[in-house]
């Protein structure tokens with residue numbers, strides 16, 4: 140079977156969040172399932188710079204206002220189609236420039252979807268490549284129009300799967316753009332791409348695809364409710380069994396504490412003692428007192444309302460009163476960044492922060508912190524808690540979405556059964572977070588219990604094999 144994967148980000152070439160991790164790792168795991176995958180991504184500068192020996196397999200003199208080439212190439216284990224359209228992608232900043240979101244984002248990502256649809260329609264069957272997918276798997280709003288183009292073009296088409304990585308990013312664009320996007324008048328309908336009077340790229344992908352998935356079973360339920368559906372719950376409910384949740388994995392070659400080159404000291408589940416070296420390095424790096432006995436809580440996060448940093452800020456006095464330290468790595472919202480800076484000034488040696496995007500520090504926190512706090516208000520899947528499980532940083536998470544599905548709370552029953560892997564709190568408030576921190580501090584004082592929880596997490600299966608099998612089954616259903 141041949142599969143075309145379409146996403147606007149792809150690790151290790153371009154990444155702003157978990158979408159890139161999935162788009163970079165799932166195709167590789169699918170090879171094991173006997174699926175031939177090619178991934179289509181925009182030719183941003185970072186992608187173009189990484190190409191070696193790319194072959195031009197198609198040329199379009201005018202794609203949304205300028206010439207474009209489709210390149211085929213191999214980067215590591217990934218087979219790529221790169222859409223080289225300099226008028227759309229040759230600029231720094233994936234989605235936004237210094238003045239905010241790029242004004243032509245509708246066309247930048249319509250172009251990605253248009254070309255994906257054309258490949259699905261057999262655009263490459265006549266050239267040297269002779270390649271046509273049986274299924275197209277499109278990710279998030281940026282690839283949302285793919286299935287809509289296939290639907291409104293009519294004619295033979297591949298099966299379509301659409302994955303929602305985060306319902307909060309919907310790609311709403313003005314209805315007037317309909318003709319410029321190359322969609323027919325009849326597409327602007329409730330049964331089409333119309334969404335609350337505008338054109339919804341995410342809505343279009345959900346409406347037009349054969350199957351819709353999201354990145355955890357709990358999130359698949361949450362988004363069917365009014366509270367979690369962000370205006371799309373009616374449509375999502377109407378999908379019935381066509382909407383399912385498949386929990387993400389992590390790339391266990393990148394995230395392997397036994398071989399991780401970014402860690403000062405490597406370790407495994409049988410002997411995690413070298414974590415102490417990483418912890419000391421992390422404390423030093425962030426200006427925290429280097430004390431092995433202090434429970435060190437870490438955070439690795441995009442800084443937005445979703446991620447609940449304000450809740451953690453409210454719970455911070457209790458965390459510190461209980462003898463804890465906090466190490467934060469985050470980038471995003473300026474107001475949240477300012478709050479974090481203020482906290483690290485207010486509590487020198489006890490709260491340390493690095494503001495920005497830093498893979499090395501992310502690995503150091505996973506390999507050195509005692510616990511990883513993820514207080515999200517909603518979380519489709521969440522990857523940081525999966526990495527934390529593997530690295531022995533006990534996850535302390537809100538009981539939502541994929542956090543709920545991946546962490547087993549250390550309540551008395553789970554402790555007695557020996558299956559706990561972390562701590563959960565619900566509902567998502569500062570006071571329930573405080574209660575979880577209090578429980579974590581109590582467990583920290585019982586080294587045997589703590590180490591059992593840590594070990595349970597480290598020995599779990601967090602890789603892509605299981606999810607890849609489920610995706611493969613889905614593709615076969617609709618191919």
Ligand code: ADP
Pocket residue numbers: 155156157158160439440441468469470495496497498501520521522523524
């Ligand atoms: P989201 O996609 O909502 O941002 P996820 O938990 O699904 O959240 O994925 C976040 C990914 O980005 C993880 O791989 C995490 O390690 C990484 N990450 C987040 N913030 C940073 C940062 N400031 N520096 C380095 N890596 C980060």
